[in-house]
Amino acid sequence: MRLLVIEDNRSLVVNLFEYFEARGHALDVAPDGVTGLHLAVTQPCDAIVLDWMLPRMDGPEVLRRLREEHGSSVPVIMLTARDELPDKIAGFRAGADDYLTKPFALPELEVRLEALMARAHGRYRKKVLEVHDLRFDLATLEVTRAGKPLHLYPACRKLLETLMQASPATVTRQQLERAVWGDDPPDGDMLRSHVYDLRRSVDGPFTLKLIQTVPRVGYRLAVAHQESPDEEAP
Incomplete structure (x- = not known):
């Protein structure tokens, strides 16, 4: 700790x-x-x-x-x-x-x-996370949006779980990196790449975008009343 x-x-x-x-x-x-x-x-x-x-x-x-x-x-x-x-x-x-x-x-x-x-860290966490029409079953690792199955790589699943657990609060880049890689994050901006992949799966086919960028801080997953151009960037 x-x-x-x-x-x-x-x-x-x-x-x-x-x-x-x-x-x-x-x-x-x-x-x-x-x-x-x-x-x-x-x-x-x-x-x-x-x-x-x-x-x-x-x-x-x-x-x-x-x-x-x-x-x-x-x-x-x-x-x-x-x-x-x-x-x-x-x-x-x-x-x-x-x-x-x-x-x-x-x-x-x-x-x-x-x-x-x-x-x-989830010892008492819910077994199913839900934000709007996005659903993550932590027991089966099944992720759906509007009832449609989403296929995610393990790193993206961990990012999504961390964002959904904190929703609607912002999660810092450092917290997300630690959730995926522990105390040994990879060189380069791998986090941005994984967030981009996660966005393509979670938000790409849908009009309402849930993953939002908080400039200079990190990301959050929530239903926004109004989206800005910054929130569309990975």
Whole structure:
């Protein structure tokens, strides 16, 4: 598990490093909100541990921009000394998936992250994904659109599954590359080639296009009210 920790308390960061790296996890750290947001949208991670009170940009604002401006669905758990109900509500409304008040036990943070990861990576996922008239049976790997079978290569199926799981949120290029190739993506822009092939199968024969490009970020699969030329490019 790769974690992004956005936290300015150095002693807490040291404790997190010692605990999680000893268990085989990798950590990236940002000491302020602006740096944290930049890393969150440019570097792949499995989950984010986000402090509320941060220099330059506070945690709720980082989270709001991550969700609304960048369309990221990465799991986020907020760490904060704010334990009043209105603060918790504000954190969840900003887009947090979980909320843990300080002080806390590191094993509790670990099990909460494991639960978030289980949901995000499909341990509790639906067996059939559906977006508009597109249907993906995860048990049989059968993909249909408007009842018509679609024949996809394995890499395209993995891309489609990742996009449908996140729909209608945007999935970054780094997240898609990791979903298909893990931590060892191939040289060159193979992702663009696979997205092009996926578009030909999923959208080519149909008037309504579902796969959309989000410039400089990644892709999403959703029903758009209005399409732009950028969304037609692979």
